[in-house]
Amino acid sequence: MFKPTLVRRVVTAIFIAFSVIWLVLTTYKYITERNTDDVRAGMSSFIQYEMQGFDTASTAPEAIQYAFSLEREFNRSRRSDGRHDVLMELSDQHGKRLFWVTDHPLKGILNQVVPTQLDGKDYLIFRGETALWTFQIAYPILTVGDAVRKFGSVIGTLMLIAFPFILLPIWYAVWRGLHPLRTLSALIAARHTDDLSPVDFDPYYGELKPVVSAINRLLNQLSKKIAREHAFVQDAAHELRTPLAVISAHVHVLAKADTFQEKLEAEQRVDNAIARASHLVQQLLELARVDGKPLENLAPLDASHLTRLTLAQAAPAAKARQIELSLDAPDKLPHPMEMHAFQSILHNLVDNAIRYIHPGGKIIVKLKRQANTLTLTVADDGPGIAEEDRSAVFERFYRGKAHDLPGSGLGLAIVQQAAARMGGEVLLSTGLVGRGCQFTVVIPTVTARI
Numbered sequence: 122m123f124k125p126t127l128v129r130r131v132v133t134a135i136f137i138a139f140s141v142i143w144l145v146l147t148t149y150k151y152i153t154e155r156n157t158d159d160v161r162a163g164m165s166s167f168i169q170y171e172m173q174g175f176d177t178a179s180t181a182p183e184a185i186q187y188a189f190s191l192e193r194e195f196n197r198s199r200r201s202d203g204r205h206d207v208l209m210e211l212s213d214q215h216g217k218r219l220f221w222v223t224d225h226p227l228k229g230i231l232n233q234v235v236p237t238q239l240d241g242k243d244y245l246i247f248r249g250e251t252a253l254w255t256f257q258i259a260y261p262i263l264t265v266g267d268a269v270r271k272f273g274s275v276i277g278t279l280m281l282i283a284f285p286f287i288l289l290p291i292w293y294a295v296w297r298g299l300h301p302l303r304t305l306s307a308l309i310a311a312r313h314t315d316d317l318s319p320v321d322f323d324p325y326y327g328e329l330k331p332v333v334s335a336i337n338r339l340l341n342q343l344s345k346k347i348a349r350e351h352a353f354v355q356d357a358a359h360e361l362r363t364p365l366a367v368i369s370a371h372v373h374v375l376a377k378a379d380t381f382q383e384k385l386e387a388e389q390r391v392d393n394a395i396a397r398a399s400h401l402v403q404q405l406l407e408l409a410r411v412d413g414k415p416l417e418n419l420a421p422l423d424a425s426h427l428t429r430l431t432l433a434q435a436a437p438a439a440k441a442r443q444i445e446l447s448l449d450a451p452d453k454l455p456h457p458m459e460m461h462a463f464q465s466i467l468h469n470l471v472d473n474a475i476r477y478i479h480p481g482g483k484i485i486v487k488l489k490r491q492a493n494t495l496t497l498t499v500a501d502d503g504p505g506i507a508e509e510d511r512s513a514v515f516e517r518f519y520r521g522k523a524h525d526l527p528g529s530g531l532g533l534a535i536v537q538q539a540a541a542r543m544g545g546e547v548l549l550s551t552g553l554v555g556r557g558c559q560f561t562v563v564i565p566t567v568t569a570r571i
Contacts, residue, residue, distance in 0.1 A: 131295050135288055139280050146276050151268035157245060161234050164247050164260050172249040175256055181219055184211060184254050188220040204267055205242065208259035214252070227257040301329050309336075317344040368395060419457035419543065424488055424495055425450045427460065431467045432486065435475060442480045446471070450488035456495040457566055462539040463497075469532040470499040470560050478503025483553060493566035500552045500559035511549055540564065 171191060178184040188211040196206045210227045211220035218226065229235050229248030237244050237259070244259040263271075301324045308322055319337040324330055368391055375387040432448055439446040467486070474484045478501045487498040506514055515537045533547075540547050545564035552559040 127299065128292060128295055131291060132288065135284075135291060139284060143273065143276055143280055147268060147273045150272040150276075151263065151265065154263045154268065154272075157262065160245060160260060160262075164245070164258060165234070168247045168249040168256065168258055172251055172256060175249075175254045176251050178254065181213065185220045188256065192220075192222060204271055205261040207261065208239070208244065210257045210259075212255045214255070216255075223259070227259055229257045298326065301325060302332075305329075305333065305336075317341075317347070419459055421455045421457050422460055422463070423453055424456050424458065424463065424497075425452060425454040427463055428467060428486060428488055428497075431464055432471065435468070435471045438472075438475050439484070442475065442482075444475055444478065444480070445483045446475075446486075447484070448486045448488075450486070454488055454490055454495070456490060456564065458495070458543055458564060462542050463564075465539045466536050466562055467497065467499070469536050470562075473532050474499060474501040474503065474558070478557065482557075485553065495564040497562040497564070498559060501557040502553040503557045505552060505557045506549070514549065515547070536560070536562070 174187055174191075175184055178187050188209060192207075192209045195209075199206060206222065208222045208227065209220070210218060210222070212218045221227075223239060225239050227246055227248075228237070229246035231248050231250055233248070235246040235248075237246055239259060242264070243262040245262065247258045247260065249256050261267075305320070305322055305324070308320060317340045319340060320333060322333055324333055372387075372391060375384055375391065378384040378387055428448060428450060432446060436446060471484065471486065478484070482502050484499065484501045487496075487500075489496050515533050537547050540562050543564050545562060548561040548563070550559045550561065551557070
């Protein structure tokens with residue numbers, strides 16, 4: 122089975138165009154020939170002229186011979202074109218038929234054109250008279266079949282002759298036009314699988330330049346994505362190596378400890394290292410879960426209810442550090458969202474605030490909806506983030522220089538990615554009473570695609 126190609130499409134398009142042209146021209150000729158005004162005028166003049174010939178015939182044999190010659194010559198040319206014969210009939214002054222082509226008597230009216238049907242065909246009857254003879258002509262009106270035979274065959278033959286002279290230049294132009302694409306395909310196929318550098322190809326045709334530019338943009342995006350993935354793997358390995366090294370070292374200490382106090386301290390350090398590694402793995406899994414294409418057809422969920430559940434889970438940690446954790450939100454606030462992504466955003470923002478602000482601090486969580494947009498705000502009065510660090514805090518594994526608390530550096534990256542997954546964005550500004558941090562997450566309504 123043939124695969125579709127551009128050349129075949131062009132040939133097919135030309136063939137269809139020729140067929141349409143043939144149909145239009147044949148229809149045009151049919152309409153113009155079907156116009157009986159020209160036939161009426163022409164045949165009326167013709168029969169008046171021929172009646173002068175019948176005036177010279179004084180006997181019936183002479184009149185019959187004249188009518189026979191007239192019919193033979195008139196229809197000879199029509200038969201060569203495949204057209205129907207013109208019917209003729211000669212009778213004397215008493216109405217006796219002397220010459221006829223059809224068994225049906227023609228019933229014309231002098232100086233008038235009479236339309237009629239004979240054997241299922243349409244005719245126009247013209248009548249002329251002399252003192253001795255009456256001569257009538259039944260002229261066939263053109264049918265669709267006649268038009269196809271008369272004009273369609275001629276037009277079709279001419280177009281068939283012209284077809285290769287039009288097809289060959291177009292085919293060659295298409296073939297030459299596709300040559301740069303074949304060259305580009307060969308260049309890409311010859312590249313190493315790891316080569317994501319831009320394609321060094323300058324197409325001659327301007328229409329192909331956007332194609333090359335799009336390919337180079339795609340290669341650049343892939344290169345950056347792979348570089349980010351490599352950096353991510355390296356950073357993850359580095360972050361996991363630290364707790365694993367701590368575990369390894371203190372396991373040896375635990376095994377060789379002589380006193381109960383030494384064993385207790387080594388065990389505590391091992392537990393802390395395991396907790397850190399477990400937290401990092403959990404963060405990596407969470408980031409992988411929200412690191413995907415934007416969601417569609419999101420179901421409406423009660424944002425207020427989800428927020429209260431998340432804050433209830435964070436309340437013990439806040440209470441342990443004497444941090445005031447409050448919520449400003451309506452009782453119910455339905456909005457289309459993905460539950461896990463929203464909870465990841467809120468959990469990481471609140472967890473970061475509890476970990477980094479001073480004991481006795483304050484955290485305020487606000488929820489509101491304007492038009493079709495849900496806004497979540499988490500503000501605190503902690504030490505905040507330095508201006509020079511704010512542009513980088515959403516990067517994976519980034520931790521500000523001013524903080525010495527343990528952490529994975531993935532929390533804000535998860536927040537940003539989860540917001541993007543729902544088509545939203547995260548904004549960072551100054552927090553409560555002119556200090557601390559305020560993270561504003563804007564989540565629009567995602568229109569479902571039908």
